[in-house]
Amino acid sequence: MLNLSTETSVAELEDGYPATLATLKSTGMFSDGDTAVTIGELCMGFGLHPQIILDMLQRAQLREAPSDIDISDLEALSLPDIVSHIETVHHKTLREKLPIAVERVAQVAAAHGGNDARLLEVKALFEKMAVDMENHMLHEEEALFPMCRDMVENGSVKPTRCGDKVGGPILCMENDHTQAKEELAQLSQLTDGFTAPASACGTYLDMVERLKDFAEDTKLHIHKEENLLFPRALETQKALPKSA
Numbered sequence: 681m682l683n684l685s686t687e688t689s690v691a692e693l694e695d696g697y698p699a700t701l702a703t704l705k706s707t708g709m710f711s712d713g714d715t716a717v718t719i720g721e722l723c724m725g726f727g728l729h730p731q732i733i734l735d736m737l738q739r740a741q742l743r744e745a746p747s748d749i750d751i752s753d754l755e756a757l758s759l760p761d762i763v764s765h766i767e768t769v770h771h772k773t774l775r776e777k778l779p780i781a782v783e784r785v786a787q788v789a790a791a792h793g794g795n796d797a798r799l800l801e802v803k804a805l806f807e808k809m810a811v812d813m814e815n816h817m818l819h820e821e822e823a824l825f826p827m828c829r830d831m832v833e834n835g836s837v838k839p840t841r842c843g844d845k846v847g848g849p850i851l852c853m854e855n856d857h858t859q860a861k862e863e864l865a866q867l868s869q870l871t872d873g874f875t876a877p878a879s880a881c882g883t884y885l886d887m888v889e890r891l892k893d894f895a896e897d898t899k900l901h902i903h904k905e906e907n908l909l910f911p912r913a914l915e916t917q918k919a920l921p922k923s924a
Contacts, residue, residue: 685734704719707733751903760829770904784883787883812859850910
């Protein structure tokens, strides 16, 4: 593993650290050019605090794909079809399921929170995650997804509030993903690995199943974006004419 610092050069990332290099490129700070440039120099040029970028690159080094997720059947899809798949399979489904799950968590917390204070924490955390997920999906639908479709359909990138590079929204999405992963781990801990007490009522059991389903779907959702959508979007933009 590379010991990252502000003195680390792009050339060092190119030399055997593809995931880290892809993450750097996703920020829009570097695409092509002098690979002797360092992370510190790039950050200075963009007015960014280097620790933010170093943290991102470190997470990229540590990222491992879940062993039980296989998305090879999606690799032949075009970029617009990948976007449509994520919208249909994940965004649409989440918007149908999340309100019910939030309501169920609130019901269980109200009924059993006096005996198990962790349920109140589950309620607060899950309500926050539901709002964050909706904001995440809206951001994708307003910025990254139109950019992806525009690149393929028109051979250019129509600027959005995130600029004219897909790396802008991708950077935001990756930060959202990191937070979501941390909060899923908290949610699992608070619910004993998404299990219910032996004496749990039907509502409690339903809540646990809905939380477990949300966690599994979110992990798959994130995996598809980080390992299929984001790399494909970056490759597509790189292949566009320089004037696009």
